[in-house]
Amino acid sequence: MAEVVSDTRVSAWGGGGSPYAVSSNKLGMWLFLMSDTLTFTAFLIAYSYLRLSNVEWPRPFGGFNIFMATVMTFCLLSSSLTMVLAVAAAKRQEMRRAVIWIMATITGGLLFMILHINEWLELIHEGVTPFGNPWGVPLFGASFFTLTGLHMTHVTGGVVYLAIVAYGLGKGKYNADDVEVSGLYWHFVDLVWMFIFPMVYLLSNQM
């Protein structure tokens, strides 16, 4: 009987073992992404709640806006692909190639940022700001800019994070595990856009 108890202690929770079989960095990133998922869910649900409870919700996105948002989706999806290739190269210890793939990922992120800022400026030019718009539903601007602004903050943070990882990888300060953890973050930013794109853009197109 006593032997069984000691066996249980050794196997998983007695220390020394790793029940998830991942590094502490990676587990930490997953926990952060879980909490960040809930933050974004709260914003998306707030947007849906406001839209549901307002009779005249504006539909400001024309064909060109939808096209640009699709291009932005393409940028993020492709940058996720190059990030997967960066992680794979780092795992094979081909660090130079990994740095190049991370650079490609950063380019995708920067392209997304430029297109998004351009879109914001256009909307602001039309009078759509966080505090009011021509259709008299100020909550549209408030929820739209909060949601896309939070996502944009994540993309900007991700670009800086990836640049630091690429620099550290080139210097030999970081290893393949660090690249993988930064990859998790970048894929998450991509994943969030997969909900903002249909719920905010596609459902607000001018038919």
Next chain:
Amino acid sequence: MSSDHDNNNKLIMMVWSALLILTVVEVLLAYQSLSVTLMLGLLLLLSFGKTGLIVAYFMHLRYERSSLVLTIIPAVAFCIAMMFIVFPDGLRLLEFRQ
């Protein structure tokens, strides 16, 4: 080893293509004349499919130990489901305003 690497690349390219195709399907769907509820349902269904692909293959969760998967997914799904509690109130507000 090298063929293993090629197979993995092929799989990743297939996942990426599937994500692009699903995005195009979503855009085409947005221009059909469906009710907003049905459209939202279909778009969310496609988006959850895309999320599944990203989490399973890009974020590598499919290849992690199931203890990690079972820690992350049910907890997040439960918390998201709890947030849906606000929607009956949204519908009530809509009835007041009409």
